[in-house]
Amino acid sequence: MFFDSFVCSIRNLGRKRFRSFLTIASIAIGVASVVLIGSIGEIGKGAITDELNSLGLGSVTVSADKKFTSLKMGEEDLALLRKSPQVESATPIVVSYSSIRMRGLVANAVLWGVDDGKNQVISLTPKYGRMLDAADIAGAADVCVIDSNVAELFYKRDNVVGKSLDAMIGGSYVRLEIVGIASSGGNILQNMVGDVIPSFAYLPYTTVQRYTGEDSFGQIAVTLRDSADIDAAAEQLSASVNRFHNIERGFKAENISKQKDTLDNLLGVVTIVLSAIAAVSLVVAGLGIMTVMIVSVNERTREIGIKKSIGATRRTILLEFLIEAFTISLIGSIMGVAAGLALVWAGCALIGVAMSVNPALIAVSVALTVGIGVVFGVYPATVAARLRPVDALRTE
Structure with a gap:
């Protein structure tokens, strides 16, 4: 059942390719922003530490x-x-x-x-x-x-x-x-x-x-x-x-290396604050997922009625739409991480500094994005699951 729901979710994404692309792109931009800002903070801390050490301040x-x-x-x-x-x-x-x-x-x-x-x-x-x-x-x-x-x-x-x-x-x-x-x-x-x-x-x-x-x-x-x-x-x-x-x-x-530690802590706080600001775009992307999913429910009302009339349960319909929200969020997250790391690599190559990333921040960004996507997909999925077959089949 899970595999069938997954296949149906992927197929539904392919029906409205451009709309799905725009939704995924909005998520990717948010994740890329978080990865980029977090990596800039890590690179900044490393570069400043090396510079202070080279000046004898370590x-x-x-x-x-x-x-x-x-x-x-x-x-x-x-x-x-x-x-x-x-x-x-x-x-x-x-x-x-x-x-x-x-x-x-x-x-x-x-x-x-x-x-x-x-x-x-x-x-x-x-x-x-x-x-x-x-x-x-x-x-x-x-x-x-x-x-x-x-x-x-x-x-x-x-x-x-x-x-x-x-x-x-x-x-x-x-x-x-x-x-x-x-x-x-x-x-x-x-x-x-x-x-x-x-x-x-x-x-x-x-x-x-x-x-x-x-x-x-x-x-x-x-x-x-x-x-x-x-x-x-x-x-x-x-x-x-x-x-x-x-x-x-x-x-x-x-x-005096304590001064360096204090500066590192300050840069860490600044990085977290900027990353949190960038993460706001993930919430906006989550709202976009909800909007797209609600539109998708309205477009597929008759389809949902047919599935229910031949035996599909509320749980099956709910799972199908949640998997769709999960898939959109996951693809967007992966694309965002790839784009963010590519930008970091290009920037480091341009200014001649060593590339540094925070794996924990990337993992948290992906998990948070997928979580937000699923949470914002709950309402449309619930609406779809509660549709009565008779009412759904009347829809033109």
Whole structure:
């Protein structure tokens, strides 16, 4: 009986192909919207996490707590942290929000005072030339590495190794030789919000100290060997620095990856809200299913009367129309998921990011859509099942 009802439902869908297509398309659009928005949220969280990690923001920072001490961190503290068994790398954070000048053009920039490659927290991928080395750090050399976006901004090409730029450090412009071009942390952020995120330039932290006259560090960024228990490791690092300075409380270590978790949670909430808004279209599509099914009942009243007169029960008629609503919803859901994933894939390929989807969201979208379709199909199916054979057969 179930198979016969299923065959009849498919046959009835084929009678009004264009109307069935429009109903299925409305469902597919709603599901595709949910899949697209959910996937954008997942991709956004992944991309921002990678960007923050590449900028050294997936680590622990050790700094002086100004509420308890006037001491500052220096080379001795840096050496102490690097010797710690939990620490994979440690680098001072020396950042200057300034400007750079090339070819008579000026742009806002963040000058990162960085260490050599083996101690680097910020991710720099070489494209041309070389990266900063230990000799540059030791000699406080007047050299820098810029990201490819900066090169494109000033020269309309990315290989400008050997050129020079003027950077505002300590109140005056300093001439720095460009020794390397890198694809650096923050490039995606710059491409997306270039007016907000300034250009990045990387130079030896010792060079920044030489021109600013400041030999201390505001913070030291630490990357841990094991990230299983970051908070416990942060407490041990702060205790170690406090013992080194013979004080009980003066230096603190903060797990700044918590900021990343907070941002992930925020993006998750935004994604859920946007997905819920997109899911409203599924309810609208459900109303469309109800409308189509009611029209179908009116068109097939005589057919229903004939079936009942030869022995079809209420349950048989009810099941036939519910299967029809289920089939419309399922086909629309599958088409919507396929279209949504295709759009996500095309968008990722276009902007060059890794594709990421949330299987749970897709499963919930399909289940919700099919459920809505069946629920909205109950009323027309009930109307059809309650028709009296005599009244149905009188219908012209």
